Amino acid sequence: MRLPIIKYGNPILRAQGKVIEYVDKRICTLAADMLETMHAANGVGLAAQQVGAALQLTVLDISQVEDRPSTMTLNGAEVDPASAMPLILLNPRIRLNEEVVSGNEGCLSFPDITADIDRAVSVRLEAETLEGETVRMDAAGLLARALQHEVDHLNGILFIDRMSSVAKASLSSRLKRLQKETLKG
Ligand SMILES: [Zn+2]
DSSP states (O other): OOOOOOOTTOGGGGSOOBOOOSOOHHHHHHHHHHHHHHHHTTOSEEEGGGGTOOBSEEEEOOTTOOSSOEEEEETTEEEOHHHHOSEEEEEEEEEEOSOEEEEEEEOTTSTTOEEEEEEESEEEEEEEOTTSOEEEEEEEEHHHHHHHHHHHHHTTOOGGGGSOHHHHHHTHHHHHHHHHHHHHO
């Protein structure tokens, strides 16, 4: 089932996601609904907060993006990122490479707003799957950026927090308008 995507201004986007201790039917259904919602919106990632649940759960799929490549290893083995998609990750723990690169980013909770954001070039991530397995991945390229964006969401951090003050200032009236619209419902 497609879920409504929560927009900027709703305080749940600032909520810290609760760790998922065990996977029940509700979590499986939520994950499936999040995948459907993300795909329908042509997004590459979606966090539980964006559909109104403050949980450590995110889904990603970068397989449709052709102009921004990714590389990844899964449990130590190099894999084709497209073949590993979609990802459903619970309780992710992320470690950032020190090297930083600027890249364009958007967010489904901020329609039509994009900005260049500095992110680590690559990341190492550990998370649980719906099946209760622990997976470890190294990611670079778009996938590394998307993972950082989604893990931020799970901790109540938004991409506007990572923008340069100049970029944020230039968007301030649009952000205020969006916030107002969201609060009006
Ligand atoms: Zn986002």
